[in-house]
Amino acid sequence: MNKNAINKIRKKFMFSSMLALTTTMILMASFLYVTYMVASRHSVRATLDYIIKNNGDIETITITAKTFDDNVEDRESTVISMEISDDGVVDKFLSEIFATNDGYESPEFKYSLRYFAVLYDDNNNIKDIKTSHIASVTEDEAREYGDWAKKNRFKFGRKGYYYYKVEEYSDGSSIVVYLDSTQTVAAGNRILNIAFLLIAIGMVISFILVKYFSKRAIETEIKNVEAQNQFITNASHELKTPLAVIRANTEMTEMLQGESEWTTSTMKQVDRLNGLIKNLMLIVKAEEKLMTEDVSFLDISAIVKDTVETYTSLAISEGKTLDSNVIDNVKMKVSEAHIRQLITIFLDNALKYCDDNGKVGVILAQKGKGIVFTVYNSYKEGANVDYSRFLDRFYREDKSHNVDKGGYGVGLSIAESLVNSYKGRININWKDEVIYFTVELRKLI
Numbered sequence: 001m002n003k004n005a006i007n008k009i010r011k012k013f014m015f016s017s018m019l020a021l022t023t024t025m026i027l028m029a030s031f032l033y034v035t036y037m038v039a040s041r042h043s044v045r046a047t048l049d050y051i052i053k054n055n056g057d058i059e060t061i062t063i064t065a066k067t068f069d070d071n072v073e074d075r076e077s078t079v080i081s082m083e084i085s086d087d088g089v090v091d092k093f094l095s096e097i098f099a100t101n102d103g104y105e106s107p108e109f110k111y112s113l114r115y116f117a118v119l120y121d122d123n124n125n126i127k128d129i130k131t132s133h134i135a136s137v138t139e140d141e142a143r144e145y146g147d148w149a150k151k152n153r154f155k156f157g158r159k160g161y162y163y164y165k166v167e168e169y170s171d172g173s174s175i176v177v178y179l180d181s182t183q184t185v186a187a188g189n190r191i192l193n194i195a196f197l198l199i200a201i202g203m204v205i206s207f208i209l210v211k212y213f214s215k216r217a218i219e220t221e222i223k224n225v226e227a228q229n230q231f232i233t234n235a236s237h238e239l240k241t242p243l244a245v246i247r248a249n250t251e252m253t254e255m256l257q258g259e260s261e262w263t264t265s266t267m268k269q270v271d272r273l274n275g276l277i278k279n280l281m282l283i284v285k286a287e288e289k290l291m292t293e294d295v296s297f298l299d300i301s302a303i304v305k306d307t308v309e310t311y312t313s314l315a316i317s318e319g320k321t322l323d324s325n326v327i328d329n330v331k332m333k334v335s336e337a338h339i340r341q342l343i344t345i346f347l348d349n350a351l352k353y354c355d356d357n358g359k360v361g362v363i364l365a366q367k368g369k370g371i372v373f374t375v376y377n378s379y380k381e382g383a384n385v386d387y388s389r390f391l392d393r394f395y396r397e398d399k400s401h402n403v404d405k406g407g408y409g410v411g412l413s414i415a416e417s418l419v420n421s422y423k424g425r426i427n428i429n430w431k432d433e434v435i436y437f438t439v440e441l442r443k444l445i
Contacts, residue, residue, distance in 0.1 A: 006221050055117075
């Protein structure tokens, strides 16, 4: 895994973390708001039910309170305009709304309710309008509100800052009560605004913290990658000198004693080691960050045709057919070196593992602002091959067979690194004894 891959994982982690945190905060804020609204609607509905029960006039019923004093006779006083029944309905009602029974005997209670009521007879004609508990609504306005509620399909709901309820009595008459819930609605809006504000602040703080801690978390991995690349570079450089000495000594031995089976084997292994070192260096370079100055808008068709042409003589010498189906004027913003390297890797792989007297082909086409090309070759033994591992570094399906071919199992891995630099992908599939490597390049990261 290279530095760019680690940073991609970090970005995905940050995105996932922020998405999870934001979703959690929204759910919590929604739960708080919904809980408040449900409780508020329950309270408002209970209040409307009480007003309806008293025909829209809470002043017609009295509460009797008794005080006991050795020096004072029993006396009763009207403290609020309610009557507490034996079943405790009012007590329960007040407890549910105010969460306490304290203060319900206050004379100010009746003035805390701002409402108006419209009463209808059994023919839906208005027989009374009560607006004594609200100053902002005239009788004409109350009549309009009442008619609107009567025609509405919902018998309980909200209109503006008023909650209303329509109740049909057993004798055919009806009543419409509107309760001014300005404070309740305003409190709900404040809760919603505060929730959004807290979510925004929480997202900013969470982003800063996630960004900081994720950066701290990957520092060790990035250092390991840099140390690994440095080790490969240094080791490759150090190995070149002894290999050069071995080659020179072997050549001198052949000059003095003639070529033998042992010197030939030594030279082959030196060549293999040099090739492996070269590929290791290519891996390091392929995983380095792509420089923008190496990128320009190019004619991909011309580059691919030119690269394919260099392999024509090689294919003929090996008794294989090389076909090319390249559409003209396929263009993209890329690095020319990368395109040539990609085509070279796949063509070299196709010719190396193509069946004897088989066919190799290249197809190129435009796809949006990107490109897609396919390199294929005959491969009769590909029916039971695990193609999902072809892009694994140093992987070879048949090690003994591939040693003869001179492969190292790193070419396709290098290609994958290059393709990832263009937000692309590589698809490998086999059909009708032919293996297809399809590469899609989208745009530069």
